[in-house]
Amino acid sequence: IRQGFAEVVFCQGKTVEQVQAIVQRLAEYNHSILATRASKEMYTAVKAVVADAEYHELARLITVERQKPPVDSERFILVMSAGTSDIPVAEEAAVTAEIMGNEVRRVYDVGVAGIHRLLDQRQLIEQANVLIVVAGMEGALASVVGGMAAKPVIAVPTSIGYGASFGGLAALLSMLNSCAAGIAVVNIDNGFGAGRLASIINQMR
Amino acid sequence: IRQGFAEVVFCQGKTVEQVQAIVQRLAEYNHSILATRASKEMYTAVKAVVADAEYHELARLITVERQKPPVDSERFILVMSAGTSDIPVAEEAAVTAEIMGNEVRRVYDVGVAGIHRLLDQRQLIEQANVLIVVAGMEGALASVVGGMAAKPVIAVPTSIGYGASFGGLAALLSMLNSCAAGIAVVNIDNGFGAGRLASIINQMR
Amino acid sequence: IRQGFAEVVFCQGKTVEQVQAIVQRLAEYNHSILATRASKEMYTAVKAVVADAEYHELARLITVERQKPPVDSERFILVMSAGTSDIPVAEEAAVTAEIMGNEVRRVYDVGVAGIHRLLDQRQLIEQANVLIVVAGMEGALASVVGGMAAKPVIAVPTSIGYGASFGGLAALLSMLNSCAAGIAVVNIDNGFGAGRLASIINQMR
Amino acid sequence: IRQGFAEVVFCQGKTVEQVQAIVQRLAEYNHSILATRASKEMYTAVKAVVADAEYHELARLITVERQKPPVDSERFILVMSAGTSDIPVAEEAAVTAEIMGNEVRRVYDVGVAGIHRLLDQRQLIEQANVLIVVAGMEGALASVVGGMAAKPVIAVPTSIGYGASFGGLAALLSMLNSCAAGIAVVNIDNGFGAGRLASIINQMR
Amino acid sequence: IRQGFAEVVFCQGKTVEQVQAIVQRLAEYNHSILATRASKEMYTAVKAVVADAEYHELARLITVERQKPPVDSERFILVMSAGTSDIPVAEEAAVTAEIMGNEVRRVYDVGVAGIHRLLDQRQLIEQANVLIVVAGMEGALASVVGGMAAKPVIAVPTSIGYGASFGGLAALLSMLNSCAAGIAVVNIDNGFGAGRLASIINQMR
Amino acid sequence: IRQGFAEVVFCQGKTVEQVQAIVQRLAEYNHSILATRASKEMYTAVKAVVADAEYHELARLITVERQKPPVDSERFILVMSAGTSDIPVAEEAAVTAEIMGNEVRRVYDVGVAGIHRLLDQRQLIEQANVLIVVAGMEGALASVVGGMAAKPVIAVPTSIGYGASFGGLAALLSMLNSCAAGIAVVNIDNGFGAGRLASIINQMR
Amino acid sequence: IRQGFAEVVFCQGKTVEQVQAIVQRLAEYNHSILATRASKEMYTAVKAVVADAEYHELARLITVERQKPPVDSERFILVMSAGTSDIPVAEEAAVTAEIMGNEVRRVYDVGVAGIHRLLDQRQLIEQANVLIVVAGMEGALASVVGGMAAKPVIAVPTSIGYGASFGGLAALLSMLNSCAAGIAVVNIDNGFGAGRLASIINQMR
Amino acid sequence: IRQGFAEVVFCQGKTVEQVQAIVQRLAEYNHSILATRASKEMYTAVKAVVADAEYHELARLITVERQKPPVDSERFILVMSAGTSDIPVAEEAAVTAEIMGNEVRRVYDVGVAGIHRLLDQRQLIEQANVLIVVAGMEGALASVVGGMAAKPVIAVPTSIGYGASFGGLAALLSMLNSCAAGIAVVNIDNGFGAGRLASIINQMR
Ligand SMILES: Nc1ncnc2c1ncn2[C@@H]1O[C@H](COP(=O)(O)O)[C@@H](O)[C@H]1O
Ligand SMILES: Nc1ncnc2c1ncn2[C@@H]1O[C@H](COP(=O)(O)O)[C@@H](O)[C@H]1O
Ligand SMILES: Nc1ncnc2c1ncn2[C@@H]1O[C@H](COP(=O)(O)O)[C@@H](O)[C@H]1O
Ligand SMILES: Nc1ncnc2c1ncn2[C@@H]1O[C@H](COP(=O)(O)O)[C@@H](O)[C@H]1O
Ligand SMILES: [Mg+2]
Ligand SMILES: [Mg+2]
Numbered sequence A, B, C, D, E, F, G, H: 001i002r003q004g005f006a007e008v009v010f011c012q013g014k015t016v017e018q019v020q021a022i023v024q025r026l027a028e029y030n031h032s033i034l035a036t037r038a039s040k041e042m043y044t045a046v047k048a049v050v051a052d053a054e055y056h057e058l059a060r061l062i063t064v065e066r067q068k069p070p071v072d073s074e075r076f077i078l079v080m081s082a083g084t085s086d087i088p089v090a091e092e093a094a095v096t097a098e099i100m101g102n103e104v105r106r107v108y109d110v111g112v113a114g115i116h117r118l119l120d121q122r123q124l125i126e127q128a129n130v131l132i133v134v135a136g137m138e139g140a141l142a143s144v145v146g147g148m149a150a151k152p153v154i155a156v157p158t159s160i161g162y163g164a165s166f167g168g169l170a171a172l173l174s175m176l177n178s179c180a181a182g183i184a185v186v187n188i189d190n191g192f193g194a195g196r197l198a199s200i201i202n203q204m205r
């Protein structure tokens, strides 16, 4: 609730009542609100007191949009995911960037084991102004995209995987050691942080 | 040797002869060159064959500057370090950004245990267009700066420390878990990567 | 149940019946009692047999106060938390210190990403006789407070966070590597241990 | 010295005298010999007593070739490396496979950050009978090649990298979590093991 | 769904509806289908729309077999498990190999602590064309079998165990460090990957 | 150089020239100085320019004592070590506390495997005002002393040990999990930090 | 089901039906049986088909005692636990040793923070023929007992603890690094293994 | 220097002078002495002052044998090693057991990848009274021997290996998770501890 024009609430570890109360109070000040890691139950409670709240189920986000920011539709943020299981984290990033006033495009399920599906997106990758790459398992997508794009790439490791993925550690280490320059990494499953940073970068001029 | 206008050579793990040969060949094509993790001995060998090579001892970088890129001196990258031992990594980042055509300012030795020395730099932190925060030990500087700056912050954990710093792991985990939004992290001691990414972001418009 | 004037029971891993029986027996000897990590259900069972038992829900503590110790209200222990999710651990520390006969003041939700909210507490930080700093995620609060206070700082890492926080490991390592001198660390989520040690220090003369 | 037609000696941790003695004894039985992790000094000592010994400097291998096995030049093993620093491990694999009677082709320095250099090798990748992929840092090459090849891929993580590569751990975990099927992994820097297994597979019919 | 003639669906982390829809769609194209990590509930939903779907309860696999591939019954894949608790992973490997058109034989519960039960299988081990060794706890079976077999051995560590097995890490490290040559390792519990790779190798000529 | 009346210099990672220059400058202001992790060579260089510098070889400390602080010889800090190899870290703690104006007593080589040698020190343990326990290997001394003393115990894990001590990790975890209350832990080998904190506590009233 | 005169069944990960069937079959051969990690529900199912089965609730063991082995009551195994939460593992060890024909004595809740309660048991510790020390948290009890006893000590780390105990890792490392000679360690929570080994040693002559 | 009839000195981390002085003093009391991890240089210094000192180069032990204990040659300790590189640790165990008055037999280089060389030793394994199994890499030898022997097995993991052996961690975890009962484990490379414990067990009656 500190930076930027949208107030952000991290719901994980809070009770339904706490989330409801916090969002209600913020809504009174006519702020745009982004509540992350929110359950459907939390949304129902919020909706009862803030009529214009919306729920993004996949992304687990509650949004309240007041004072819509102007969007420069030329400069878009490209959000990519390696697998379908990574989509919730990708959506957390995408919706975060959208509510902060950015044009967002999505390219999901383009893991590197099917390199042609990824190469088919070459043009989009080259046109994007900022890129967010979301991947679990071995997280290799970040390196390939990092090599294709000249613009900043924000890599988000996810906890998707099993066994030696150790809760996202494999993807995290992989992304930190990427042989492509121009990449930076956020915490495992931190779609929000990636969306927030992408928005800051995208709005620089 | 893939991205951007300066050719980059990673010298660690290469012999003096290999580095000399690679830089000599690149210099023939009139490229600007950045050789990272270069020892003084490597520099001497390179200098013998490429007369305009320069050495940045602290940063352990060899640079060959051809076709100087124009610099927008209004938009500067601020490179900060927590301790004096972190300066080599900070310099790697700073010189990398400079050779890629950016105005760079430096604020070193402003660890959070002396919060006033850091707060004295508030204006610079708010004016910077991109920030690079270099810190070992507990890496807390990234979070404090992340909270003060509205612009992108690239955090570089260093291997400075002992005992439970486990070669930079403590600073790395600390930065990944930063409570400040708008921060992204690169590999431990990866000043080059931070400088490269900061340059990309700084030159967007 | 070994040291100090209050008998301490660690309820985690015990059954409701076991906790009830232990507290009942101790109460017969007219001891003050502190039962940590106690569920509400345990409290109900204890209350049925020890009428003056009280429950501190947030702190998950049952207390029975007999022979109230005299409190020196000049020398206070300051308990600080970085986030709201850290409050249960902070309260465990605070109530522990209180039942052991100390004046306790609380300053919660002053994470370093909002450094001004923390600096607003400067006076309290300088006046405190002992400080307990409770923080999860990157645990940076300990270093900043450690730099501001001349008195002993006890740092308590919490398991709050996700991904690369690895159950509190990030905050723990961060605090152990603090660049501020005069800090010592207890186990992850060990509010009780911090409160106990702070009380011992606070009552020295 | 147990499996296959070539006697294998692991020199690491042995003295120059021990290696010399072992190789001399094996040579008397007219065996082909492969000595891995051998220093140049060891080679000189061996050469003094076994005249037809040869040294592969990059691979750190001593070989003695007797009874040259017939080679099926149609079925080749393709050894690929991501970076130039990975070449010693790649060569250990390649020479091992060669002395065991296989046709070997090499494609080095095709890291995924330059995906086109890799795609240029598509035909070779599709024609290879067995593939060995050697990579340090984030080890992403294994996944991309795994997706392109229909034949078995043996992935060898290397200890090349720094910081959060943790001695090859990042590449190892990355390869174990590869999203491409048909990949198996050997120990960090174990070029010999990869070459040996590739040879066994390549000679099946 | 990328490689080989059978379409593969990884059900873990997908909803019953998603699995049902994906399998139904694939079945329309008359593909053979393998759905791994599938619950019985998923099977019931699939069966309702794809009549010839079958469930392998132990292996947690749904299969739809169209265009049965010809099987060379001379060349068999031997799937071995150390304990009875490892059987689900072993079965995942075995059924995967079968649906891809291979003769498969099974030898279960031959852990190395009872070396004679293992040695009784010597003939089968020597006759097998490819071997899959599935083991949790200390994973020693892979090394012993690796020493007995001249053919490729694919080792699958499992998460079976407790305490210092750390979710399969002990078996994984053990297998990666095997003193027997000719072994390669897949991810913890990755029976599918082992079966897939064994099939590729078994069908080479 | 931030807290307390003695200026502190951390020499590790600095050159001999840097240490000499820093100490010389501080000495001009007539400050007491404590330089930690100082080699004998550094001392020689310092001595050449600051005549009253002293060297504590075992502790690897250079001290310059100006304005000797008054010492309350009744209240002493007890520094204990488990083994003889832990003495350098113990001495770092002890001399640090001494230069900060405290009475210090030492009890070395009282590891718990010889419990009687430890129990012989019972009286000293009970009389001490603050205790510093220095131990490597399994670090058990902290728990036993923690149970015997009613005063604050600062535990310092050391990197002494081999194998599964993992550079002091075993002792660190052991001390963090101590079953004795009233203990806090500093970084592995951080004798300075322990001495500093003990001094702060010892001088409270 | 391999070693010793009692058949052993490891129930964890088996279904109630599987356990019932295995025990029933073994009982037909008139074997003594020990089923570890057995739930009450498993016991009820077993009891229905094997009338003389008994349940040790704390130890989670089902036993069927046929052919009672003679017990040498002079030579006893001493089972000690540090905390009350460690008792289930201690009982697993104790009952295992008893059914294998050993005299067993128990001393529970003698953690080292209350060293006098432990020293009160000195005589028993010196008289014991074999000692089993069960402890979680920091596991220091093993070192102190190891120093007091001249006979073999088997240390069993438990997963009791929280935070930086990391599921028993702290106690495990502590015991492996014990400064007392004559100690060996089994897996975390492996009371069965300790009881089994103690029995083997106790019956040697 | 606490338990048993031979005084033990751990030389690692001590200076040549310290070792010389300690051994000289002990020799005056006519004690048998065992100095572990001793360099040849230390031996030379000791020999100069204690004429009957002997050096066991492979084992890195200095011994001084006074009052030779009687040896029961029927009951022997069998020391086994998996590889030749493990022999130094095995010898440390063997010589330790010998100086403490035990008959010791050695069987080296019987790693499980050559199971027949191991099975050839079956008789010796069954006759041994106590067994010490020394192995690095994957440490599988302990499990196989544990299954063959009815007597106590002490497993010693070694740091021999590379890559994912992580300094002996792989062998350590492997041995702790052994599927054979009757095994206990000591620290990585701790030959002394194993020899000491084996001696204690071997001399029980
Ligand atoms: N200090 C550094 N850390 C990480 N990557 C680097 C560094 N310096 C250069 N690189 C990368 O390494 C590549 C050159 O590697 P090489 O071809 O081995 O010299 C460049 O394209 C950079 O992306
Ligand atoms: N570079 C290597 N990495 C892993 N194992 C190896 C290597 N080179 C040889 N080996 C194995 O080591 C055995 C020989 O070991 P040794 O008898 O100690 O020389 C061979 O049979 C191989 O299985
Ligand atoms: N041995 C030590 N371990 C940890 N921190 C230290 C040590 N010695 C000094 N310090 C800290 O390092 C600071 C000085 O660092 P520097 O300015 O780099 O010399 C002091 O203020 C102390 O807080
Ligand atoms: N609690 C336990 N922990 C470790 N190993 C056990 C345990 N209980 C039984 N075992 C071992 O498991 C084997 C039986 O396993 P199973 O055949 O799967 O029932 C026995 O021979 C023992 O060696
Ligand atoms: Mg790029
Ligand atoms: Mg910010």
Ligand SMILES: [Mg+2]
Residues within 6 Å of the ligand: C145, C146, C147, C148, C149, C150, C151, C180, C181, C182, F003
């Ligand atoms: Mg302070």
Ligand SMILES: [Mg+2]
Residues within 6 Å of the ligand: D145, D146, D147, D148, D149, D150, D151, D180, D181, D182, E003
């Ligand atoms: Mg493939």
Ligand SMILES: [Mg+2]
Residues within 6 Å of the ligand: D003, E145, E146, E147, E148, E149, E150, E151, E180, E181, E182
């Ligand atoms: Mg083999």
Ligand SMILES: [Mg+2]
Residues within 6 Å of the ligand: C003, F145, F146, F147, F148, F149, F150, F151, F180, F181, F182
């Ligand atoms: Mg105490």
Ligand SMILES: [Mg+2]
Residues within 6 Å of the ligand: G145, G146, G147, G148, G149, G150, G151, G180, G181, G182, H003
């Ligand atoms: Mg003992």
Ligand SMILES: [Mg+2]
Residues within 6 Å of the ligand: G003, H145, H146, H147, H148, H149, H150, H151, H180, H181, H182
């Ligand atoms: Mg046995």
